[in-house]
Amino acid sequence: xVEISADISNELEMECRELLLxxxxxxxxxxxxxKRLVTIINKEYNLLDTALMEFPQFDGSHEQLVYGExxxxxxxxxxxxxxLLRCFVSPRSNTNNLAIPTNQDKETQExxxxxxxxxxxxxxxxxxxxxxxxxxxxxxxxxxxxxxxxFDFPEAGLDGELYRGALxxxxxxxxxxxxxxxxILRIRGVEEIELLPGEFPPIETTRIxxxxxxxxxxxxxxxxxxxxGYIWKSKILRKAVVSLTMSD
Numbered sequence: 001x002v003e004i005s006a007d008i009s010n011e012l013e014m015e016c017r018e019l020l021l022x023x024x025x026x027x028x029x030x031x032x033x034x035k036r037l038v039t040i041i042n043k044e045y046n047l048l049d050t051a052l053m054e055f056p057q058f059d060g061s062h063e064q065l066v067y068g069e070x071x072x073x074x075x076x077x078x079x080x081x082x083x084l085l086r087c088f089v090s091p092r093s094n095t096n097n098l099a100i101p102t103n104q105d106k107e108t109q110e111x112x113x114x115x116x117x118x119x120x121x122x123x124x125x126x127x128x129x130x131x132x133x134x135x136x137x138x139x140x141x142x143x144x145x146x147x148x149x150x151f152d153f154p155e156a157g158l159d160g161e162l163y164r165g166a167l168x169x170x171x172x173x174x175x176x177x178x179x180x181x182x183x184i185l186r187i188r189g190v191e192e193i194e195l196l197p198g199e200f201p202p203i204e205t206t207r208i209x210x211x212x213x214x215x216x217x218x219x220x221x222x223x224x225x226x227x228x229g230y231i232w233k234s235k236i237l238r239k240a241v242v243s244l245t246m247s248d
Contacts, residue, residue: 012106012109012110012113013109015113016109016112016113016116019113019116019117019120020116022120023119023120023123026123026124026127027123027127030127030131031090033131033188034088034090034131034134036184037088037134037138037184037188038085038088040180040181040184041081041084041085041138041141041181042085044081044173044176044177044180044181045078045081045082045085047173047177048074048077048078048081048170048173048174048177049078051074051166051169051170051173052071052074052075052078052170054166055071055163055166055170056162056163056166058163059159060159062159062160063159063160063163066154066160066163067153067160067163067164067167070151070153070167071163071166071167071170073147073148073151074148074167074170074174076144077141077144077145077148077174080140080141080144081141083137084137084138084140084141087133087134087137088134089130128233132232132237135185135188135190135230135232135237136237136238138181138185139185139230139237139238141181142178142181142182142185143227143228145174145175145177145178145181146178146228148171148174149171149174149175149178151167151171153167153168153171185230188232189232189233190230190231190232190237191230191231191232192228192229192230192231193205193228193229193230193231193236193239193240195222195225195228195229195240195242196222197221197222197223197224197225198221198222198247199221199222200220200221200222200247201220201221201222201242201244204236205229205236205239205240206222206229206239206240206241206242207239207240207241207242208242208243208244209226209241209242209243210243210244211243211244211245212224212243212244212245213244213245213246215245215246217246219246219247220244220245220246220247221244221245221246221247222242222243222244222245223242223243223244223245224242224243225240225241225242226241226242226243227240227241228240229241
């Protein structure tokens, strides 16, 4: 066995310990971010769940016909929240399986350090992939919230005012929920792609699903932004979903 001086051995061992600490701190920071996001989502889920449980029972078929589908939209959002909460999984690091070699030759310790560096890179990629997947699931819920915010509940006389008021209360809750989710996403570095109707749809940031004018002209602009697009860590997290029309 090749001898290694005490100074070099201690230096390599110290470097390996610092790398392990870096790995633990990185995972700890991610778990903290994840826990904060889960706490916010769970709180908003409970608010919506309580409001739906307190929703008055429909007394007649007319009121249910007028308002029932609106209520169903909020119930489906609640199911989305339940599915979202199931997607959060605590990450694990394989660096925990690497025992720091002591009193070994220089090559053994350097090989360990290199293995550790490779594993740290893999852990970082894994955390990024998991966080990216979580953000995409959160955005699906946010899409539904945006659609529900556009609801305009019809008037139905005195008999329907009780149900309309309950729906307005539900809408007020999800408006607040949407604002909180958007805020935490901004804090995490998720940025909305800036697009406006009337602009040309950049292929890098938009996904086209329909054309509203039935024309075949290549002179096109965005007609509607159906789902917003987002950037995270300077990369496309999700393209915006748009429909097109012919430019003027």
